[in-house]
Amino acid sequence: EPEVTQTPSHQVTQMGQEVILRCVPISNHLYFYWYRQILGQKVEFLVSFYNNEISEKSEIFDDQFSVERPDGSNFTLKIRSTKLEDSAMYFCASTPADSQVYNEQFFGPGTRLTVL
Amino acid sequence: AQKVTQAQTEISVVEKEDVTLDCVYETRDTTYYLFWYKQPPSGELVFLIRRNSFDEQNEISGRYSWNFQKSTSSFNFTITASQVVDSAVYFCALSLSHNTDKLIFGTGTRLQVFP
Numbered sequence: 001e002p003e004v005t006q007t008p009s010h011q012v013t014q015m016g017q018e019v020i021l022r023c024v025p026i027s028n029h030l031y032f033y034w035y036r037q038i039l040g041q042k043v044e045f046l047v048s049f050y051n052n053e054i055s056e057k058s059e060i061f062d063d064q065f066s067v068e069r070p071d072g073s074n075f076t077l078k079i080r081s082t083k084l085e086d087s088a089m090y091f092c093a094s095t096p097a098d099s100q101v102y103n104e105q106f107f108g109p110g111t112r113l114t115v116l
Numbered sequence: 117a118q119k120v121t122q123a124q125t126e127i128s129v130v131e132k133e134d135v136t137l138d139c140v141y142e143t144r145d146t147t148y149y150l151f152w153y154k155q156p157p158s159g160e161l162v163f164l165i166r167r168n169s170f171d172e173q174n175e176i177s178g179r180y181s182w183n184f185q186k187s188t189s190s191f192n193f194t195i196t197a198s199q200v201v202d203s204a205v206y207f208c209a210l211s212l213s214h215n216t217d218k219l220i221f222g223t224g225t226r227l228q229v230f231p
Binding site for chain 1: 151159160161163166207209216218219220221222223224
């Protein structure tokens with residue numbers, strides 16, 4: 001069964017460093033998302049992406065964040081200068097975006113980011 | 117604005133007890149979708165169910181059942197004869213009418229099932 005994959009599973013970085021979190025959505029999916037979950041808290045929407053551009057972003061998704069689909073298969077989330085409060089689990093999700101039916105979002109296993 | 121409230125932060129039960137997890141949502145849209153996800157200790161999000169706002173039929177899947185009541189804006193989840201493997205955090209979520217809309221999650225309920 002096709003699934004969303006994410007790498008790495010755990011990333012440790014120093015404050016101020018740039019990190020790139022990688023996701024490979026399911027191959028025929030067209031709509032992609034990033035969500036964040038600070039430890040012990042709820043899952044929060046960051047950004048959605050369709051047709052090579054951002055569809056919607058939350059207040060969390062400030063200038064330090066960017067997303068990209070560099071090669072038609074990967075979907076990346078970049079944090080330019082990490083802060084302690086960026087420590088969280090980051091989930092990627094994708095959906096086929098078939099307008100005929102509702103399509104649920106398929107979640108990847110997450111990348112745990114630890115900023116020291 | 118849309119919102120999902122899960123008032124129960126943590127519930128502890130003994131195996132074989134039934135347990136109900138509450139979810140109350142807020143939206144002004146007439147078309148929306150409701151979800152439950154399970155997050156086991158390993159951290160991944162496991163999809164359990166989706167309901168749309170036009171379908172208030174209750175659903176049963178094995179030991180799981182869901183009660184959707186638009187009149188009270190609730191979408192509660194019951195586990196019958198709970199098992200230790202049910203121990204997890206359970207999230208209720210809301211998505212609006214556009215089929216690619218973001219998910220809005222509640223704060224989750226941590227369920228601990230003791231043997």
